[in-house]
Amino acid sequence: MKNMKKVISLALTAVLAASMLTGCGGNKADSDTFRIGGIGPTTGGAAIYGTAVMNAAQLAVDEINAAGGVNGYQLALNFQDDEHDAEKSVNAYNTLRDWGAQIILGSVTSAPCIAVAEKTQADNVFQITPSGTAVDCVKYDNAFRVCFSDPTQGVISAQYIKENGLGTKVAVIYDSSDTYSTGIYESFAAEAATLGLEIVATEAFTADTNKDFSVQLQKAKDAGADLLFLPIYYSESALILSQAAQIEYAPVIFSVDGMDGILGVENFDASLAEGVIFLSPFTSTVNAKAEVFSAAYEEKYGEIPNQFAADAYDAVYIIKQALEQGNATPDMSESELCDLLKAAMVEIEFSGTTGNSITWGADGEPTKEPIVIKIVDGVYTIM
């Protein structure tokens, strides 16, 4: 036993020493590529989103490199797993810094993104998150986002429902253990109250009880709700839709960008999602660029991209455009690049898969109009 301890201690020292050495050997020397570091969950429960971002970002980088790069320089992407955990996300960020990342693409999920933003701000590294929706993700001036913020989605949803008279009695089912879902729900509830939209049932579930929704649906049905608002992701929505069908409850279903991708669920019965309305900046048929992207993505990865993928794809092209705007070169330091990109971001007007003529304010928020999408005959249809 004693001997064992020695072995372990020795191994540990060796490991520590080795890891430090790898740190020193960070090969920042080659200055002919822009180094982009991506962060997102590629293992764990949120792996769907992180993997989509990783794949799409890689696709965009490959396309750009094949077309001659940015200002004549190539892009390099290194994507690190954060398991949807703030601490792991900071670890991933530090790993990327050791690799020599000059620009951070991420994090994919909100809470980790906030933690990373604290570090990028301290190091003055430019950060653009494809899908970190919480308000605090872009609290600092070096951080920008491609997606909508949570409050925006909640407010727009309430307004759209009210203006179009989609329903009079609203029921909400949200994930009370999730930042994204509660964020949207809260702003939706607040806006609904000011608009006089009646919420008759507010039901929740958590990450540990996200399979059985029969009670929540039954309560919504008993309350006479004619519209069901689902500020959640499509994997849970798919279950809710099939369970609602079982109890023959057919309200108008309204959702947010988390719903995009439901038709891509392997083996999913699309008739269940018929008539679902949701707000999203993207579907695979929203514009010409989206169609090209979707085709390329499907060819490479064998599945239809969701909005996470689209946001990430756009994020890489936004970085490209901003780099070109500022005439950046890879030999600049992270800090110089950050200042340059910060200035460039508020000047550029970007058109991509998730919208046309998007501009950014210094607060990091994009100006883009959400598109209302309805599922008709098993395809996303723009309304």
Next chain:
Amino acid sequence: MSFIQYLINGISLGSVYALIALGYTMVYGIAKMLNFAHGDVIMVGAFTVYTLCSTLGLPPAVGILVAVVLCTCLGISIEKVAYKPLRKAASPLAVLITAIGVSYLLQNAVLLIFGADTKAFTSVVPIEPIKLADGQISISGETLVTVLVCLVIMVSLILFINKSKVGQAMLAVSEDKGAAQLMGINVNSTIAITFAIGSALAAVAGVLYCSAYPSLTPYTGSMPGIKAFVAAVFGGIGSIPGAFIGGILLGIIETFGKAYISSQLSDAIVFGVLIVVLLVKPSGLLGKNIQEKV
């Protein structure tokens, strides 16, 4: 009327927990180990059926059969490689930790093979929901089948353990490994058989679980694994009828908690009830209270 519907919903959720808990408690009662990888064997079973039936288009019966065989083999090999070397370890916790390692291993292996995307599982139960009281109350086919399968498995397990020779050997091993060995029982193979049965039940549970809640990811198994553990302890460790009752009650409490108290706090309600029950009955609902001797 809604009360009855909630009750049915509770039973339907509980029957799934019970089904998983039956396999869990089997291993738990006899090999005396918390098999944290049980939930992941369930997930492997579900993925097998998904691949065979939804992707390759084979009939469900074939899929289930292959899944049962595959999971049985998987269970036996996990036991052989990861658990058996530690059976005589100084602490029973050691094997618990390898079980966690196996759980990570299975999750990540499946993640690499199938990817992280959610898959919609096609139900293997072809029965239409039954409607009562002018359609106000509905019972899904999956619920009927799950409850039925649960009862069949429970009764046959009880019969198997109490009547058959192998079952008796299992009981002997669970009471005292050393004494069992002296009586000529092959402890190694008895425990291997226990794992084989437990894993076969996991495959069946996986198929029915995913039929009732048709979404499948590499992490599908971890939550029901823990819930089955809770149900097994709730009913009394090692008690087969206890696992069934524990599972059903767990489902009903969860559903009623959501329906009548708060859906935000449903986890807290379930676990709160569990704590209270265990404080009143410290060895579970049907558990034996063994008096400790000096």
Next chain:
Amino acid sequence: MQKEKINLISKFKNANKNFKSNCITYGIILAAFLLIQILVSAGAVSNLIKGLLVPLCTYAILAVSLNLTVGILGELSLGHAGFMCVGAFAGAFFSKCMVGAIPSAIIRFPLAILIGAVCAGFFGFLIGIPVLRLKGDYLAIVTLAFGEIVKNIINCLYVGRDSKGFHFSMEDTASLGLEEGGEVIIKGAQGITGTPNDSTFTIGIVLLLITLFIVLNLIHSRDGRAIMAIRDNTIAAESVGIHITKYKLMAFSISAALAGVAGVLYAHNLSTLTALPKNFGYNQSIMILVFVVLGGIGNIRGSVISAVILTLLPELLRGLKDYRMLIYAVILIAMMLFNWSPKCRELREKYSFKQLLAKRKNKKEAA
């Protein structure tokens, strides 16, 4: 007379042995601390390792504190992350409220740590009273249940502050009824954001040393021996007049309080604090248990070492990309088998360094 003398000597030797072993433990940590400080000032440490220093201390404290429950008290607890969560939120809540009133981190942070420890310890005490009469797996499941309840409640908890004082709600921000200019501090599932980053490696190491000091001294004290007597045989311990409940509660609450300290350290290392299954769920509790078991149940130094190894390992495996977590699982299983399997132990003893040396010596002597 003679007997007494022998007794005294052996007692002294024993105490001396403990003292020596404790000093080695403190020495290893201090040496590691100095080494890393020197390397950091020489600029030879990667960002990754720099970022990991505080988490390493956090997990080492957690492992040591859980070892008090699992190894010394001999009870299986699966709710350690729950106590960590209580400590983290209590400490972060205090810091967020007081960041204006006490601008100096040197005063504020120790207070936050104290508050986190007291809150977690109090919860440990509260839970301990009814729960500690359960045994084995039943106790394990109740502690697991406690951890899940804490996580669930914190995810629904909203706390805000305005000029009238604090407002609480279990529903949403709107129901707090804050007046204009009010600030929401705990925002349900969105947790606490903007906790000051007060945790540093030095503070982490100091806390780890304090934790070790508390635990090691407890083990070798009269109380500690009473606790271990309960572990080894409850009935026998009771029959010699040891107050079972008192000592069980003592060990359990100290363990919880130390987990609370780790929680505060964790919360002040990141600017966002949310009660996700990943960081405060049963998975985390189980992970801490893995540290304890791998390091050796009851072996405090082992806990520190295995916490460090298992926290570093997934980060160092990043080069493996997609295969990272798979390889991690394989290594975990292999390490467990290597460390715990009776067969491996035999082999290790047979081919151990000491044995080889002894053999060589024997050979030489023979020649």
